[in-house]
């Protein structure tokens with residue numbers, strides 16, 4: 001049942017090196033393989049041939065760590081809605097197909113090598129304010145503040161973000177609004193996060209701009225590729241909180 | 250050296266308070282003068298870095314990922330236990346303690362487990378205050394479920410993503426300290442050695458995975474939070490970058506390795522589909538509440554499951570364990586699946602899986618109810634296997650999931666090297682021979698938020714710590730050793746891929762140090778591991794250079810360490826002449842085939858001291874005493 005697949009892969013030796021597409025063909029692809037297992041097989045053959053394997057990031061391989069992220073035939077994370085790259089299987093493709101693979105492309109995500117990019121800008125956005133300011137030791141009993149189930153669910157819908165950066169990769173402006181607003185919404189709707197709600201929104205949005213992410217023009221491409229299907233309603237909420245913080249300064 | 254567990258005196262309920270009172274403190278104004286290295290950014294590492302940063306220490310946090318949030322803890326699904334008794338169902342600190350000691354098959358330290366149960370309640374408070382969105386009831390209070398066969402509902406959860414939410418909570422607190430300047434992040438760094446100066450852990454050598462540079466970092470103390478070693482089996486439910494390297498290299502510098510043979514094999518994973526497989530996916534064991542496990546009665550029966558009438562099916566768990574049925578503990582369910590497959594009755598193309606059938610549950614409750622309970626798991630299964638579990642029975646098989654063994658630590662979480670503390674799955678401390686569901690998350694956060702901050706301060710307050718710089722000879726020697734190993738592996742230029750060796754050592758461990766072990770198999774495995782290791786250094790092919798991002802080189806270093814570590818894993822299993830929790834020695838079973846524990850001779854922690862690669866390590870025993878929970882044979886008939 002083996003399939004033959006041709007890959008057009010973006011190869012780039014380092015951040016400032018020029019990149020180019022290279023083509024590889026494998027006849028050892030099996031429909032039950034995941035997309036990344038297919039790349040493992042191609043890489044093992046490159047290694048045996050003494051060639052430099054294709055660099056890409058992955059870890060959990062079950063859609064939760066946010067490490068993997070490839071643009072597959074022009075779509076971040078490929079053809080399956082609500083799935084990460086590691087969750088795509090080769091049975092989605094046909095024998096003889098040619099597949100184009102590229103890294104996330106955004107000014108704020110410089111390429112490190114081949115398909116590996118640097119997404120530490122996301123960490124810096126969180127460091128600017130994506131938390132509740134409390135120290136270990138001072139917490140009241142977990143049930144001392146009831147949280148309406150609807151709010152807890154809304155918080156969880158947004159907290160599910162895996163920080164993969166597909167939203168940025170899909171956006172023609174390379175905006176990080178979906179990522180940033182998901183955290184602002186998660187914490188902002190909970191009573192525990194309420195005291196810092198506006199300050200947090202202001203600090204995170206300022207950091208997002210400082211990192212060189214673009215502005216949002218409401219196309220909704222981010223929502224379409226988000227593997228956790230986070231809603232762009234969060235962006236509207238972020239904008240309101242940010243405006244409120246700006247006007248009360 | 251004799252092992253001193255440094256358990257405080259007094260009644261079990263007061264030990265931790267006593268220890269906190271005896272502990273030395275560090276004046277807040279002096280804390281920023283201490284550098285603390287934390288390696289690993291999972292639940293244990295992130296929570297420790299956050300707390301120590303909040304206290305005012307200078308923390309340097311290292312991890313192999315690009316972002317701390319990607320650590321393996323992110324993948325935990327089911328939940329976290331705490332003795333809150335919010336359900337008024339009779340839970341208490343004592344009951345959680347009792348269940349955990351018994352579940353660990355009487356091979357854990359009572360004092361540690363009691364402290365874990367005590368601190369469990371504070372973990373939930375801490376996480377809620379951070380904004381962790383735990384599941385709630387309509388009244389706004391926290392929801393609980395019962396998990397892993399517990400008779401009380403004490404498991405807190407956030408949908409099927411509890412580990413993710415707990416880790417993000419710890420990560421966010423830790424990033425707040427990055428903002429405050431107390432924690433400095435070192436992403437994409439792999440620890441390659443521990444630096445010991447005058448008998449104290451004083452720093453690490455790590456490889457910058459982007460530039461390839463070997464960096465030296467000195468500190469007053471080092472906390473290892475580098476997770477478990479399940480990936481030595483090649484296929485496991487662990488993230489693929491999880492590794493034993495940091496723990497193993499610390500072991501080679503003098504930290505004893507405890508109970509490596511205690512590994513957990515989880516019964517409900519999606520079976521292997523072919524040689525290309527890179528990891529296995531866990532499905533929550535809650536599925537066993539409604540699914541019925543069966544195989545055909547006759548070996549080699551290749552009919553479609555719908556063609557096999559009820560009278561020709563063997564519901565073997567219900568048959569062998571009438572009172573627990575499909576809900577027997579993890580170790581029992583896993584072994585039973587193996588034995589029916591060994592008899593040639595396994596299903597699927599490979600013959601290495603058993604059915605988990607929901608047809609009766611769907612008939613009884615209707616498909617919508619089953620979808621409500623397990624919809625996301627069914628979707629995940631369908632995505633991976635392309636089979637619809639509403640129509641055909643699921644196929645499951647056991648997979649390596651968690652490692653109870655780890656570096657030996659005393660009650661203060663300090664290893665046998667002064668100044669080296671070990672937290673989370675990387676230590677051996679609290680789960681004995683078998684871990685209960687929802688207790689690893691609890692232990693990681695307990696170690697990081699609530700134990701290490703006190704015991705590390707005590708060490709800093711009491712030890713004499715002369716200034717040490719990275720130009721010290723011990724750093725130079727460690728850098729040279731790490732460099733030599735990298736050069737050596739790159740120089741082999743053989744013809745086999747690194748993955749072939751990893752797969753081979755994994756297969757040896759799975760076949761002979763997996764669900765069932767015996768003397769002959771273990772002895773043979775030790776020989777085979779040795780020859781595989783020799784062959785690796787003759788014939789592995791590692792491409793690329795050392796001076797840039799080279800994931801193949803990182804991988805080769807980890808596989809080289811598995812090839813050394815696997816030998817101790819097998820040796821520990823060989824030395825333990827009993828069946829206990831995750832360790833089933835075929836020679837030691839009851840007449841009806843159940844595990845036979847031998848408390849008189851084996852009620853100890855086996856702590857191994859390194860004496861050289863391929864050399865017989867020295868065994869040190871820490872005797873275990875049970876004053877509170879008296880050992881009894883587990884029975885699920």
Ligand SMILES: Cc1cc2nc3c(=O)[nH]c(=O)nc-3n(C[C@H](O)[C@H](O)[C@H](O)COP(=O)(O)OP(=O)(O)OC[C@H]3O[C@@H](n4cnc5c(N)ncnc54)[C@H](O)[C@@H]3O)c2cc1C
Nearest residue numbers: 289290291292293322327328440476673674687688689690
């Ligand atoms: C699929 C799955 C589901 C689970 N579900 C549950 C559950 O429901 N409940 C429960 O209680 N437990 C569960 N567990 C177990 C639990 O998730 C783990 O035991 C726990 O998260 C381990 O946390 P840790 O902080 O010790 O290590 P990890 O989270 O594994 O973190 C290790 C860290 O060390 C770093 N590291 C490793 N090696 C090096 C090195 N050489 N140099 C530098 N850094 C290094 C890594 O980058 C990482 O940051 C589950 C486990 C799995 C696999």
Ligand code: FES
Nearest residue numbers: 059061066068086
């Ligand atoms: S590898 Fe973790 S999300 Fe894909």
